Amino acid sequence: MRAPVRHHFGWDDNTSGGKAIRPALVLLAAQAVGARARKALPAAVAVELVHNFSLVHDDVMDGDATRRHRPTVWKRFGTETAILAGDALLALSAQLLAERPRELQVLMTAVLDLVEGQSADLAFERREFVGAEECREMAAGKTGALLGCACALGALAGGGTAEQVRELRRFGEAAGLAFQFVDDLLGIWGQAEVTGKPVFSDLRNRKKSLPVVAALAAGTEASRELAALYGAKEALSDAQLAHAADLVDQAGGRAWAQAQADRLLSQALVHLEAAGLRQRAHAELAVLAQLITRRSF
Template identity: 80%
Template sequence: MKIELPTEPTALTETRTAREILGWARELVEPELRAAAAGLPPSMRAPVWHHFGWDDDGGSGKAVRPALVLLAAQAVGGTVRPALPAAVAVELVHNFSLVHDDVMDSDETRRHRPTVWKVFGSDQAILAGDALLALSAQLLAGHPDQLRVLMSAVLDLVEGQSADLEFERREFVGAEECRQMAAGKTGALLGCACALGALAGGGTPDQIRQLGRFGEEAGLAFQFADDLLGIWGEPAVTGKPVFSDLRNRKKSLPVVAALASGTPEGRALAELYRSPDGLSPDELAHAADLVERAGGRAWSEAQSEILLGRALAHLRAATPRDRPHAELAALAQLLARRDS
């Protein structure tokens, strides 16, 4: 059955909620994503199907990045259909990073299900992630400008992930270098999603730049919110183990702020992080309390709000169409104030 795609943004009075936008994007992108994945080598299909939840109808994620691509195309006056390959490619890159991230962090669950490496082994998980990345490039092979934007973001993402791993081995990490790590690990791909959408939609160079900056700032706000969930998020909601980031001694944004606070709580947290043994459940709970009392939680929440304001300023500067303007703003607010 042919899917009818909207060709023009509708009136501002019909603006959807962020959840409705994500459902719309998922409905449009999911068939294209499955069609693209069908071209994977046979050995890669089982781990990829498992990761996306297609083997048990578990669902393939929220589709935040595809939604940004599609709305950015509409924001500059374009239509959805030409932006679909970019939306799928960005989602493939995002999932490549998740599969590899789970291997590096030894996380056993994602989206309430066993991770790929836990089911198929680390070697197969790494290869499955590589296959997803290659597939994303293949999708945009006929659009070299878009492909360059996407691969540039991948390099930034890899650099950010490398810094994240390095920080785990270092006793001290500065707040600014931690922000730079997060900008690469998360902000780059969200900025890329918005820039790709504007590019596919025929936006001006300034619109592409401003929407890219909007996505970058919203992405960094998202990382602050995500790092808070990595400590205080409920496993039943996040799909990841309780205190996941603390268990892995991650130098996440609230942790770095606490360690650099110069407070007794910050020094006590540093002692826990230096422990050669794994942290017990009681020690993990104590570490979370120390981060909060050292000011890491409040600082991260404040930074997320500041970044949201900057993102919305860049969005206004792109002079978008009314409805996609409102809907992109709604997505940015969801990212910065997420609870799941």
């Protein structure tokens, strides 16, 4: 499994291995409750391994051929190898926390939430109608749970109080859900050089992402036209994909998703304030939350 994993992380050609947001949250949360970051290092690595397990499997399920401007693992090594590589990353994450049972339980609970969210995401692609609230719940599991887990793990490893663990978890969950709203916006309007994925990737895969679900539920002429494009059996052309993106915007999906991301960021910062943290780490967590919800299109 070393070759596909090295490729995924960019270690074989010294390219980017990702933003490492989740381990950064773990380490900062540990510092925020008064511990040294090193104390939370196993949890930080475990969270990043879980995240990458999900990415390797997601690429198989979505059929995405590129990630971070490079061929995905399944595209380079085959589907079977990609599935096994993802499994290996998940197993290693659990092994890292084998002697920290409380932290392992928190991580594996988040994995279950992540899997449930991904399962719902796949199911939505086969359904004609998806409600905005159930789509939000899907995103909370798929993305929010692991970011909340990262913050809780850091606080646990650092010896934080029960209240600090709880508030930091809520901070991470809200920031993570905001992150998913922005990620869904990037999945439609993001530039390939920024996202590392093909332009209109989510529309091409007929994903029921948050902006799309909101647009389809708006009941406007643009909504109906978008529904017709999403219901077409044939693959959408580049021109149709660009038109679908315009329809999501016209139906209000883009503005709604951005407003939700802004509101969730505000909620996250309220929970951060309530945790009673060390000032410097508090400020760095706030900056990181703003960074991941203000990514460039």
